[in-house]
Amino acid sequence: MKKLMNDPLQFVDETISGILKAYPFHLRLTKESPRGLVRADAPVKGKVAICTGGGSGHIPLFLGYVGPGLLDGVSIGNVFASPSADTMLAVTKEVNGGAGVLYLFGNYSGDTMNFEMAAEMASMEDIPVQSSVAADDVASAPASQKERRRGIAGIFFAYKIAGAKADTMANLDEVKAAADRVIANTCTMGVALSPCTIPAVGKPNFTIAEDEMEIGMGIHGEPGIERTKLKKADEVAAIMAERVINDLPFKSGDEAAMLMNGLGATPPEELFILSSKVHDILKAHGIKVYKTFVGEYATSMEMAGASLSLLRLDDEFKKLLDAPAFSPFLPQWRKS
Amino acid sequence: MTGITLNRADLTSVLIRAAGDMKGHVDQLRDLDAVMGDGDLGVTVGMGSDAMIAYLSAPDETDIGKMLVKCGMNVNKVNPSTFGTLQASAFMGAGKAVLNKTEITVVDLISMGNGAIDGIKKRGKAEVGDKTMLDSLVPAVETFQRSFTEKEDIVEALKAAVSAAEAGMLATDHMKAKFGRGSWRPDGTVGKRDGGATAFYYMIESFAGHLRDLVNNRV
Numbered sequence: 046m047k048k049l050m051n052d053p054l055q056f057v058d059e060t061i062s063g064i065l066k067a068y069p070f071h072l073r074l075t076k077e078s079p080r081g082l083v084r085a086d087a088p089v090k091g092k093v094a095i096c097t098g099g100g101s102g103h104i105p106l107f108l109g110y111v112g113p114g115l116l117d118g119v120s121i122g123n124v125f126a127s128p129s130a131d132t133m134l135a136v137t138k139e140v141n142g143g144a145g146v147l148y149l150f151g152n153y154s155g156d157t158m159n160f161e162m163a164a165e166m167a168s169m170e171d172i173p174v175q176s177s178v179a180a181d182d183v184a185s186a187p188a189s190q191k192e193r194r195r196g197i198a199g200i201f202f203a204y205k206i207a208g209a210k211a212d213t214m215a216n217l218d219e220v221k222a223a224a225d226r227v228i229a230n231t232c233t234m235g236v237a238l239s240p241c242t243i244p245a246v247g248k249p250n251f252t253i254a255e256d257e258m259e260i261g262m263g264i265h266g267e268p269g270i271e272r273t274k275l276k277k278a279d280e281v282a283a284i285m286a287e288r289v290i291n292d293l294p295f296k297s298g299d300e301a302a303m304l305m306n307g308l309g310a311t312p313p314e315e316l317f318i319l320s321s322k323v324h325d326i327l328k329a330h331g332i333k334v335y336k337t338f339v340g341e342y343a344t345s346m347e348m349a350g351a352s353l354s355l356l357r358l359d360d361e362f363k364k365l366l367d368a369p370a371f372s373p374f375l376p377q378w379r380k381s
Numbered sequence: 382m383t384g385i386t387l388n389r390a391d392l393t394s395v396l397i398r399a400a401g402d403m404k405g406h407v408d409q410l411r412d413l414d415a416v417m418g419d420g421d422l423g424v425t426v427g428m429g430s431d432a433m434i435a436y437l438s439a440p441d442e443t444d445i446g447k448m449l450v451k452c453g454m455n456v457n458k459v460n461p462s463t464f465g466t467l468q469a470s471a472f473m474g475a476g477k478a479v480l481n482k483t484e485i486t487v488v489d490l491i492s493m494g495n496g497a498i499d500g501i502k503k504r505g506k507a508e509v510g511d512k513t514m515l516d517s518l519v520p521a522v523e524t525f526q527r528s529f530t531e532k533e534d535i536v537e538a539l540k541a542a543v544s545a546a547e548a549g550m551l552a553t554d555h556m557k558a559k560f561g562r563g564s565w566r567p568d569g570t571v572g573k574r575d576g577g578a579t580a581f582y583y584m585i586e587s588f589a590g591h592l593r594d595l596v597n598n599r600v
Contacts, residue, residue, distance in 0.1 A: 122461060126421065129461035131454070154561050155463040158504050162457070162466070185565055193564070245424070267565050 046242045053244035057101045057123055064108065068373050072111060075118075077135035080128055082108050083118040087140045093211040093220045094118065094140035095147045097204070098133055099156055100125040102243070103264065106343045107150075109374025110201070115208040116149070124243045124346075125265050127155030133163035137172055145173035145217035149207055149224050151196025152180040175217055177224035179203050181233040181354065183292040184261025184270050195263050198306040198343035199231040199354035202366075209368035223365070227356060232289045235352030236281055237262035237269070239310065241345050260284060264308065264345040278315065282322035285353040290330055295357060297331030302338070302366060304354040309344035311351055316340065319351055327355075335363060340376065384487045385535055385596055389445055392485065393437040395595060396452075399587035400430040400437075406583050414576040422576045425462045432459040445485055449476030449493075463561060464577055467501050467514060474500020487535055494522035505560065512556035512563065512570070514577035521546035521585045535596055539589040550574070550582040 050056055058079065065072060065082075075081035088094060097107045098120030108119045117140035120128035137146050146167065148160045157178065164174040180191055181199030207224040215223070237259045240249035250266040253259060258276070261269030276284075295301060305320040307313065320339050327334055335358055343352070356362070370378050387395075403426055411423025436455040442448040453472030456465055478496030479489050498519055507513045509520075524545035528538035557569035 127461045127463075127466070129458045130466075131458050154505070155461060155466060158463065158466045158470075159457070159461050161504065162470075195565075246421075263565070267562055 046244075046247050048242070048244060050244055053247070056244040057121060060101065060104075061121060071373055072108070075132075075135040075139050077138075078120075078132040080121045080132045081118065081136040081139070082111060082121065083136060083139050084111055084113070087117055088142035089117065090142045091144055092142050092214060093144045093147060093217050094137075094142055095149055095204075095207055095211055095220070096120070096133065096136050096140060097148070097150050097200075098122070098128045098136070098160070099151055099153070100127060100265075102241070102346045103344050105341065105372070105374035106198075106200070109372055110204045110208075112370065112372035114212055114368060114370030114378070115204055115372055117146075122155075124245065127153070127159045130159045130162035130166065133160060134166045134170075137163060137167045137174065138170065141172050144214075145175070147207065147211075147217060147220050147224065148174060148176040149200070149203055150176075150178060151200055152178045152192075152194060153196070173217060175221045177203065177207070177221055177228060179228050179231075181228065181231045182261075182263065183232050183234050183288055185263060185267070188292055195267065197233050197235060197264050197354075198304060198352045199228075199233040199356070201304060201306075201338070201342045202231050202302060202354065202356040203227040205370060206362055206365040208370060209365035212368065223361075227362070230293065230357040230362075231354060232292045233304075233352050233354040234260075234285045234288045234292075235262060235264070235269075235306075235308070235350060236260050236285060237266075237308065237345075237348055237350035238275065239347075239349040240266060241309065241348040258350070262350070264343060264348075266345075266348075278318045279322045281351075282319045282353075283326060285319075285351075286323045286326040289353055289355050290327075290332070293355075293357060295330065295332050295355060298333075299331075300333045300335045300358045300363070301327065302336045302356045302358055302362075303327070303334050304338040304342060304352075304356075305340075306338075306342045306352045306354065307340065307344065308348040308350040308352070309341065310347045310349040313340060316351055319353070323353060336366060384533065385599070387485050387490075387595075389440070389443065389448065389483060391595060392445060393440060393448075395588060395591045397434050397437050398591045399584060400433040402587040403427075403430045403580070403583060406580070410576055410580055413574060413579055416570075416573055421462060422464055422580065425460055425464045426580055428460045429456045429465050429468055432456050443483055444480065445482050446476045446478070446480030449473070449479070452476070463505075464514075464580065467505050467577070470500040470504040471497035471518075472500075474498070474503075487529055487538075491522070491526045491529070494518075494525065498522060507560055510556060511559040512553050512575045512578070513560060514575075514581040516553050516556070516575065517546040517549040517578040517582040517585065520549040536593055539593050543586050543589045546582045546585040550578045553578045
């Protein structure tokens with residue numbers, strides 16, 4: 046293990062402390078939990094608040110999506126481990142602006158159970174809460190068992206669109222419906238080239254040969270579909286694109302937003318090489334790319350690899366995707 | 382020996398000793414979990430045991446039910462992993478079954494067991510046979526209840542419960558995982574023992590053992 050850190054058990058808290066010092070006007074800690082972060086101006090009165098949360102080790106997931114036009118609060122767990130229901134409740138109380146709270150998080154059992162527990166506790170405090178669970182990883186279960194799929198980088202689209210929807214002062218049911226519709230229309234497929242190391246564990250979370258890659262591996266090293274020899278970028282792009290296109294399925298004439306996400310150790314150059322080929326493949330299928338995102342949106346610390354997410358768009362989604370949003374962790378927002 | 386009444390101090394002493402024993406199984410649980418899960422079960426069980434010991438050494442509730450609920454919340458706080466959250470749900474379910482009691486009988490113990498099962502099922506949505514902690518816990522509680530109802534002998538019932546928990550744990554070897562990381566493996570971990578069921582077996586074994594000592598010391 047070769048990491049710039051101090052005490053592995055302080056890894057998360059020291060990260061949070063660095064973030065708060067870097068962006069003091071953007072984020073603040075909750076009063077009740079040192080693992081809860083909210084918008085500096087929370088609560089926004091009359092607006093549905095959106096909370097997320099999950100394990101550390103995935104920046105800009107999850108805390109990087111807190112900001113105007115995006116989310117209101119986040120609960121932060123240890124590396125690859127769910128935050129506690131206690132923290133989630135603390136965040137819920139501080140972001141609720143009177144219009145209720147949407148929990149929007151990825152489909153992992155620990156996160157789901159803790160958000161459920163937090164929702165029960167919030168309802169005892171008379172805060173209306175609803176949940177939307179992102180499950181976009183096509184490699185983790187067949188389309189017929191979509192509810193079993195893991196949530197990965199595609200949750201970015203749900204954050205952006207639900208956040209913009211909440212900014213229109215839509216009610217809780219409407220914001221949840223928008224989030225659910227994004228989730229239903231998002232597919233993601235990843236490929237991993239090398240593992241990462243959880244600081245407190247000290248050794249890599251899986252092993253893979255120098256000349257191999259694993260298709261469909263999860264962002265915590267969950268087993269994928271197939272382990273093969275490392276292929277050329279165009280072939281990898283084709284594997285990811287075909288799998289994603291055929292899953293929803295995307296059809297000729299569809300418009301889509303595309304995200305080529307780096308897992309942490311893969312440089313932007315390689316992501317653009319993959320993205321270029323995916324553009325060509327989508328064009329050949331008659332799928333129009335409305336907006337492309339390339340960069341790190343959901344990482345797995347120093348894991349090398351990438352994932353491709355596609356969201357099928359309609360007019361409402363396009364408008365919401367283009368709405369203004371800000372977080373220091375994301376590129377500046379601009380119209381297509 | 383037909384029955385026994387336990388006060389708060391009796392129950393906390395048994396639970397604290399059982400939690401202490403669990404720390405001896407941490408390495409084995411880590412290795413089991415690394416085969417089919419993500420390898421954090423050992424850490425999780427160790428942290429949960431520390432949280433139990435810390436809270437139960439100086440509980441701020443005289444009501445046994447509330448004390449168990451709070452013990453669960455403390456386990457969740459330090460340890461919100463899947464296992465830790467389900468363990469917390471077990472404590473909270475057990476506590477809800479004996480709210481407003483400062484002493485508990487064997488019948489209350491059975492209610493606590495069933496409350497723990499309900500807490501886990503509600504949170505985790507699993508059933509017996511899904512390769513989870515329920516596979517050792519449910520047979521233990523059922524067997525304890527049946528044996529005690531028939532023979533009214535708590536020592537006998539505890540022994541039977543431990544054997545049932547062990548058989549349940551061993552049976553997970555042949556089960557296909559329906560939940561968690563194991564379920565994403567193509568083989569569903571058939572042929573491997575479940576870490577959650579194993580951890581609960583050890584907990585039941587220790588809890589029963591220390592409770593038996595307490596009962597025997599009273600005779």
